[in-house]
Amino acid sequence: MAECIEQSRVACALGGIYTALAIDGVLPVTHTGPGCLAQAADILGRVNGGQAPVPFEESVIPCTDFCNTDVVFGGGEHLRTVIEKTIEYYDAKLIIAVDGCTAEIVGDDIEEVAESFEGSRIPVISAKLPGFVGNNLFGHSQILKSIVNQYLEPTGEVNPLQVNVFGIVPFYDTFWQGTLEKLEELLKAIGLEPNIIYGHGHGIENVKKIPSAGFNLVLSPWIDLDIAKLLEQKFKTPYLQFDNVPIGPTETTKFIRKLVEYAGLDQVRAESYIKKSEDRYYYYISRHQAFVYACKYIPKDFYFIGSASAAVSVTRFMVNDVGSVPLRIYITDNVPKDRQEDVRKSLYDVELEEKDYEVIFTEDGGLAAADLRKEHEDRSVVFGSNWDLLTARSIGSAFVPVCAPYGQTLIGSKNYFGYEGGVALFSDYYGEIATNPQVAFIG
Amino acid sequence: MAVNLNLQTSESRETRLGSITGYHGSLKEMATQGCQGCLKNCKRDFSTGCSCSHSHCLDQLAGLEGAVIIDHSPVGCSAGLIGYNRSLNNKFYESKNADQNCNLKIFSTNIREQDTVFGASEKLRNTIQFAYDRHHPKHMYVVASCVSAIIGEDAYSIAEEMSEELGVPIGYASSEGINSKIWASGFDAYCHSVSKALLKEPKEKKDQVTYVGFYPKGRDHIEWMFERFGFKMLFLTGGSNLDDFARASESKAVFGQCGAQSSYLCGALEQRFGVKYFQSHLPYGGIGVERFLREFGAYFGKEDIAEEIIKEEKETYAFRLAKVKKKLAGKKVFIALGASFAYEYTRMCKELGMEVIHTVAYHYDPHLDNETPDKVAAATDVYELDQDVATSVNDGQNMETMITLKHNKPDIVISRAHKASAWAVRNGITALEVRIGLPMVGYRGLVEFGELVIKTLANTNFERKFGARFKVPFTEAYLNSEPFSFMKEAQNG
Numbered sequence: 001m002a003e004c005i006e007q008s009r010v011a012c013a014l015g016g017i018y019t020a021l022a023i024d025g026v027l028p029v030t031h032t033g034p035g036c037l038a039q040a041a042d043i044l045g046r047v048n049g050g051q052a053p054v055p056f057e058e059s060v061i062p063c064t065d066f067c068n069t070d071v072v073f074g075g076g077e078h079l080r081t082v083i084e085k086t087i088e089y090y091d092a093k094l095i096i097a098v099d100g101c102t103a104e105i106v107g108d109d110i111e112e113v114a115e116s117f118e119g120s121r122i123p124v125i126s127a128k129l130p131g132f133v134g135n136n137l138f139g140h141s142q143i144l145k146s147i148v149n150q151y152l153e154p155t156g157e158v159n160p161l162q163v164n165v166f167g168i169v170p171f172y173d174t175f176w177q178g179t180l181e182k183l184e185e186l187l188k189a190i191g192l193e194p195n196i197i198y199g200h201g202h203g204i205e206n207v208k209k210i211p212s213a214g215f216n217l218v219l220s221p222w223i224d225l226d227i228a229k230l231l232e233q234k235f236k237t238p239y240l241q242f243d244n245v246p247i248g249p250t251e252t253t254k255f256i257r258k259l260v261e262y263a264g265l266d267q268v269r270a271e272s273y274i275k276k277s278e279d280r281y282y283y284y285i286s287r288h289q290a291f292v293y294a295c296k297y298i299p300k301d302f303y304f305i306g307s308a309s310a311a312v313s314v315t316r317f318m319v320n321d322v323g324s325v326p327l328r329i330y331i332t333d334n335v336p337k338d339r340q341e342d343v344r345k346s347l348y349d350v351e352l353e354e355k356d357y358e359v360i361f362t363e364d365g366g367l368a369a370a371d372l373r374k375e376h377e378d379r380s381v382v383f384g385s386n387w388d389l390l391t392a393r394s395i396g397s398a399f400v401p402v403c404a405p406y407g408q409t410l411i412g413s414k415n416y417f418g419y420e421g422g423v424a425l426f427s428d429y430y431g432e433i434a435t436n437p438q439v440a441f442i443g
Numbered sequence: 444m445a446v447n448l449n450l451q452t453s454e455s456r457e458t459r460l461g462s463i464t465g466y467h468g469s470l471k472e473m474a475t476q477g478c479q480g481c482l483k484n485c486k487r488d489f490s491t492g493c494s495c496s497h498s499h500c501l502d503q504l505a506g507l508e509g510a511v512i513i514d515h516s517p518v519g520c521s522a523g524l525i526g527y528n529r530s531l532n533n534k535f536y537e538s539k540n541a542d543q544n545c546n547l548k549i550f551s552t553n554i555r556e557q558d559t560v561f562g563a564s565e566k567l568r569n570t571i572q573f574a575y576d577r578h579h580p581k582h583m584y585v586v587a588s589c590v591s592a593i594i595g596e597d598a599y600s601i602a603e604e605m606s607e608e609l610g611v612p613i614g615y616a617s618s619e620g621i622n623s624k625i626w627a628s629g630f631d632a633y634c635h636s637v638s639k640a641l642l643k644e645p646k647e648k649k650d651q652v653t654y655v656g657f658y659p660k661g662r663d664h665i666e667w668m669f670e671r672f673g674f675k676m677l678f679l680t681g682g683s684n685l686d687d688f689a690r691a692s693e694s695k696a697v698f699g700q701c702g703a704q705s706s707y708l709c710g711a712l713e714q715r716f717g718v719k720y721f722q723s724h725l726p727y728g729g730i731g732v733e734r735f736l737r738e739f740g741a742y743f744g745k746e747d748i749a750e751e752i753i754k755e756e757k758e759t760y761a762f763r764l765a766k767v768k769k770k771l772a773g774k775k776v777f778i779a780l781g782a783s784f785a786y787e788y789t790r791m792c793k794e795l796g797m798e799v800i801h802t803v804a805y806h807y808d809p810h811l812d813n814e815t816p817d818k819v820a821a822a823t824d825v826y827e828l829d830q831d832v833a834t835s836v837n838d839g840q841n842m843e844t845m846i847t848l849k850h851n852k853p854d855i856v857i858s859r860a861h862k863a864s865a866w867a868v869r870n871g872i873t874a875l876e877v878r879i880g881l882p883m884v885g886y887r888g889l890v891e892f893g894e895l896v897i898k899t900l901a902n903t904n905f906e907r908k909f910g911a912r913f914k915v916p917f918t919e920a921y922l923n924s925e926p927f928s929f930m931k932e933a934q935n936g
Contacts, residue, residue, distance in 0.1 A: 004570035005518055005551045006577070012519020033589055033620035035495020042523030047531065052865075055916035059841040059862035063492035067621050071593060085489035085929075089842070089921035099592045101517055102621060105559055132519035132590060134557050147909070172919055279485070363518070369546065389530040389544050405525045 007387040009306060009332045009404060011040035012131030014100050015172070015173040016139020017061075021053035022170030024091030024203030027061070029086050031079045031110055032100035036131075039367050044136065044171040047386060048404045049411025054200075062086045066102050076108045080116065080358050087122050093204040096146060097126040097190060104130040117378055119310045125150035135334055135363075136224060140169050144227045146304075154235060160214035164237075164382050166227055167220030167420070168245060169375055170198045174406040177288025178415030179245055183219075186418055190256060193263045211235040217262065219245050221308045221346045222339040236256055243346045244312035248321040248422030250279045250351075274291035277419040284423045292430050297379055298439045299398065299433065302354060305330040305368040305384035312346045315430040317422060319350040322429065326357040328378055330368040379439050381429070399431055446710045446812050451599045452587075452616055453635035453707060455496075457484075461692060462808045463783075464624045467927040470786065470802070473659040474822035477809025483933035490929070495620030499629030500528045500586055502757045504616065504636065507549040508684045509722030512547075515567050515598050515654065516555045524549050524863050536682025537659050543682070550574045559594050564601055568831065571605045571613065579902070581685070584636060587617040590737040615639040624838050625806045627703035627782070636929035638715070641688035645716060647730035650674045654881070655708045656700030657681055661881030663667065665726060666887055667754050668736065672745055679708065692716035696739065699794035700880040701725070701783035702811045710812025723817040725783065726894075728791035729764070730828070731887040732756065760886035764771070767893035772796040774900070777853035777872075779803040779844055779863035784879050786821035788857055789832050795893045798909060800851045802834045803844050805861065810886030841866055847926040848872065855900060871910020875899045 014036050028236035030037060041058045045051045052058060061131045062085070064070065064078045067348050083097060097114045112125035127146040129139045144166075165183065177199045187194040197211060198207045216228045216239040240262050246252040253274050260270045292298065293392040302324050304311050308331045318324045326347075334341050340361050348355050361366070366382075369391040382392035382399050386407040392399035401407050402416075416425045446453070457461035466473055484882040497501040501521055505512050514521040525531075528547050536543070551602055554563045571583065583601040599615045607612035609756075618632035652674045667675050691697075697712045698721040699705020706722065713720040719742060726735035733753050740749025769794035774797045778788050788934040791864035792799050811819050812850045818821030826882035837843050839861040848856065848867060856867035875896060882888055915922065 003553050003566060004573055005553050006527075006549065006574070007546060008517065008518055008522045008551060011522045012517055014519065015522075032492070033495055033497075034624065035498050035620045036519075037492045037519070037628065038494050039498060039523035042526035047525045047528075048521075053912065057865065058864065059493065059866070060491055060845075061709065061841065063623065065490045065492065065838075067624065071621060081488050082490065089489070089918055089924075090471060091916050092919050101559075102593060105593050130556070131519040131552050132559055135518055135664060147614060179777065259602055267774050366548075366550075366577065386525060386530050390528075390544060394544070408526075408531045 004237070005363045007369065008043070009221050009365045009385050009387060010135040010137070010269070010334065011043050011127040012036075012211050013134050013136065013139035013142065014098065014131060015040035015044050015128055015136025016127070016141070016143045017096070017098055018053065018171035019140045019143045019169065020096050021056055022176070023207060026096065026204060027056050027086065027090055027092035027094070028096045028098050029062040029079070029083050031064045031075060031103045031108065032066055033102060034063060036100050036296055037063065040136065043405045046293055047406070047408050049174045049409060050407045050413060057314040058438055062090075066100070071102065071248060074106060075103055076107055076113055077233065079108065079110065079113050083113065083117060083124060085246070087117070087120055090319050092122050094151060095122050095124045096143065097124060097130045098390050101130045101132050104128065123151065126315055135229070135281040136170065136172055140172070140223070141226055144224070145230065147207060148227065148230055148234065148400045150202065152207070154249060155209065157212050157270060158214060159193065161191070162195050162209070162213040163192050163263070164213045164216045165219065166216055166224035167218040167309070169223060169309070172307070172404050174411055175415035175417070178290070178411075178413040179417040181413065182415060182420065186256070186414060190259065191269045192259070192263065199344045201443045211237070211387060213237050215240055217242070221310060221312050221343045223334060244309065245416070245417055247313050247317040247416045247425055249281050249419055250320040251316045252422070253278065275343050281419045281422055285426060288430065291434070293441055297432060297442045299324070299379055301325045301327045302381040302383055302398070303368070303381065305332060305365065305370065305388050307331070307333045307345045308335050309414055310403040312343070313416070315347055322426065324381070325352065327380060328357055328371070329359045331359065331361045331384060333364045333394060334363045334365060398433045398436045400432055400440045445714050445814060446707055448638055448715070448869045450723060450766060452618070453628070453631040455519060455628045456625045456806070456808060457667040459622060460808050460810045462625055462806055463836055464806050465836060465839040465930055466807060467930065468674065468921040469831055470789070470821065470834045471831040473807060473823050473834060474825040477807065478818060478822050480809075482734070482809050485930040485933045486930040487840070488931055489842070491840055493841055494626040496618045496623045496626050496629030497586070497588055498523055499621045499626050499734045500616050500618035500803070501549065502630040503633035504584045504586065505549055505631060505925065506540070506681045506843055507582070507637070508542055510548065511578050511580040511763070511810050513567070513570055513574060513583060514549060514551045514588065515554070515563070515596060516551055516589055518587045521549050521551055534679065535573050538682030539684045539687070541684065542680050548574070548578055548580065554604065554772045556747070558902065562594065563591065563596060565600060567596070567598060567601050568605060571601075571609070575609050582614065582640060583614045584614040584616060587619060589619045589621045592617070592771075603836060612640055626838070627806065628702045631707040638708060638711035641685060642692055642711065642715065643689045645692040647693060648695055651677055653677045653679060653691045653697040653712065654699070655697065655705035656681045656880045657704065659881065662880070663879050664884035671752055672739070672743065676899050687725070689826065692718065694718050696742070698722065699728070702808050703782045703806070706808070706811040713814050714754045720813045722811055722813050722837070723820060723823045723887065725787055725820045726885065727787045727883040728794050728889040729886040730790060731787065742929060755804075756886050760890045763851050763890045764886060767897065768796045771893055771899050773798060774896070775853040776801050776857065777801050777851055777854065777856045777900065779847055779858040779861070780805070780877075782806050782808055783820060784859070786824060788877065790824055790828070790830060791889055791892065792857070794889060795813070799846060800853055802832050803863070804836050805839055805846065807836045823930040840868055842921070843927065843929055845870070846921070846924060849922070850926050855896060866911045868906045868909060869913045871906055871913070873899060873906050
């Protein structure tokens with residue numbers, strides 16, 4: 001398989017700073033070229049639902065604007081000066097000095113620079129983010145590891161009901177903010193005390209509380225398992241993995257029951273919540289049946305092209321609740337070799353008798369387009385990113401964006417989480433089919 | 444300042460033109476120093492990120508019909524190119540480009556850690572071969588990156604070798620972000636590459652004028668004027684096809700959207716094929732179009748036609764212009780735009796009777812790539828119109844722009860693309876993202892712009908309420924700092 005990449009659906013490791021930027025009060029200082037962040041900003045922000053970090057939007061993120069003189073003379077002192085000024089000018093709670101490819105090759109010691117700020121008004125830690133080592137998921141892990149290893153301190157207490165939430169990568173998961181809000185509501189509804197570090201209303205105080213959790217919840221097929229293990233090792237916090245962000249009634253109900261069992265929660269309360277939520281889901285779905293079954297072609301299969309996390313969520317919902325069959329699944333975000341088997345297992349763990357679809361791991365997003373140009377099912381559906389829109393159109397397929405780069409539209413608080421998220425995806429799915437004349441028209 | 448097409452790639456703007464990204468003072472001083480060759484650049488002890496030349500070389504090359512681009516870089520250096528994909532804006536370009544419904548074709552060689560030690564030449568060769576096999580392109584371009592440059596890759600030679608092997612032209616553009624603080628240097632790398640690869644000797648000279656810019660949008664503002672002179676227009680913009688590039692040398696005249704994006708290609712056309720490059724008077728607004736048409740008319744001995752067009756254009760918009768001027772008189776404007784349009788809008792705002800209290804330019808070119816000693820447009824305004832304005836130059840340094848804004852308190856911020864507007868609105872100040880290029884031509888462009896300013900100022904409830912809720916994430920030390928305190932002593936080069 002080719003090592004080169006066409007149609008990249010990931011940013012480089014520097015994209016990991018979006019994880020820092022999602023935590024209110026955390027400010028990265030980038031020791032990189034002037035345009036490195038702009039590349040990540042387009043694929044994780046602007047063309048990914050029109051998102052930008054709050055309050056530190058990309059255009060005010062301190063950067064050394066690494067240049068030729070830094071290559072020749074080293075950029076360490078340059079970085080030190082920029083951090084000094086950052087401490088003077090920014091109302092941040094934690095600074096993370098990060099570097100990129102050029103500073104790594106030149107050998108600037110950002111760890112030494114960060115450590116030299118010990119005792120300063122704002123704590124300074126560091127994370128190495130060279131793009132030639134990994135993509136934004138590697139960067140995400142680097143940022144979280146830096147926070148855990150260089151910033152977190154034991155709290156000396158454990159709250160058995162407190163659950164830290166991991167596995168959702170801010171910004172890269174286009175729906176992260178809306179998902180976390182709805183997830184927080186659900187966890188509270190079944191009796192837990194969620195501690196979410198990212199997004200609105202959360203922040204550095206939630207980060208400090210991480211060590212006092214009763215357990216860590218990891219909502220993904222492989223992302224953040226390294227962080228959960230690190231926290232287990234450091235603070236003896238156990239973790240529970242659920243291999244996807246649940247969409248729709250089957251998966252959400254399974255998720256709730258798993259939590260109830262694991263954390264010993266009130267079963268009656270949980271079952272009553274499930275009943276109410278499932279009833280509501282099917283009420284909404286029922287409202288649309290007359291529209292769905294009205295002289296329309298209804299595709300019964302789909303292609304998926306994108307992140308491993310979105311692949312598992314979408315595949316479970318489409319197979320278990322909507323009644324469709326995967327044709328081929330392309331995972332484009334460089335899942336480490338030793339994790340691929342787990343992801344594969346998750347993707348075949350569905351309510352289906354014949355599972356003869358292929359799962360392909362490739363960083364080359366262009367592979368899917370090339371394959372589909374050669375052969376494809378007619379009138380199918382492509383789930384993917386904005387790179388797949390024109391491909392889907394060219395093969396007469398419907399298209400539903402579900403992962404980065406999502407497209408140049410405003411994501412607002414939209415998400416596909418839980419029961420209500422199932423209604424939203426069901427509606428977007430049939431809405432797209434109905435308005436796509438290449439697919440819906442049966443004459 | 445001639446371009447040198449014998450080089451492997453273009454030189455940076457700093458080296459070639461003496462362009463700068465750090466200055467504060469007055470336009471008059473800056474332009475005079477620029478013309479006298481003694482303009483100095485200020486460096487900063489605090490900076491934020493913005494944009495790099497690499498990406499602007501890629502985004503221009505990728506739009507070419509039938510092209511495949513090889514980014515010789517780690518994953519990520521071209522990740523943002525989705526922002527230029529035709530899935531987002533294929534209606535935008537009024538395109539003749541046959542690929543208009545296809546994704547851009549960009550490959551990253553995916554340089555990894557071990558490649559930084561052992562080299563990535565094989566990887567580049569393999570990627571070129573792989574990309575060729577997948578798409579069978581008409582032409583390819585290899586673009587070098589910071590990493591490939593630092594590890595000493597000879598991508599130029601590999602591109603040449605592979606071109607011979609595959610029998611397909613493979614252009615080369617070296618556009619490393621670390622080489623220039625000015626992202627427009629990336630436009631130059633693109634222009635250099637296509638000037639070598641796509642321009643052809645003219646079969647004949649025609650009464651044709653070439654326009655170099657982002658889009659042909661707004662052509663109806665100016666096409667009729669050239670028709671009066673008996674000239675047809677040819678567009679080298681996003682959406683153009685290869686035939687357009689092949690025919691560009693047949694033109695007798697060329698002009699560009701602005702000095703930043705267009706100068707190098709216009710300069711190359713002038714130098715290689717004697718196409719007259721008009722760049723001292725850009726045709727924007729009323730004053731702009733009058734001077735442009737007179738210069739154009741005089742060059743081709745058609746002064747009378749120029750006067751005819753000016754008279755007609757002026758009369759058509761006189762009533763609306765008077766109305767606009769009445770409403771906008773004395774409104775305070777703060778401008779933050781690219782090197783050319785910063786000062787084009789300064790002149791246009793003044794033409795509408797507004798008061799320009801400060802202009803930020805994202806860089807400044809004391810010279811452009813024309814063969815003649817003609818001044819750049821901003822300097823021409825200083826010498827011909829006695830134009831002046833308090834000004835500063837920063838490469839999208841929004842922390843500097845924001846504090847300058849705070850000290851100036853305008854009624855409206857006029858900006859585009861680099862987030863100054865978003866920060867203005869957060870601070871409760873009305874902002875307008877403005878058009879550049881052909882939609883700004885003439886009295887029509889001027890009047891339409893003025894009317895938009897009036898509409899924008901008619902209801903400022905959103906920015907007033909939103910601004911009041913804005914929690915400033917900066918310290919008192921920053922908020923009370925003097926504008927330009929980041930700048931250190933000016934240096935040569």
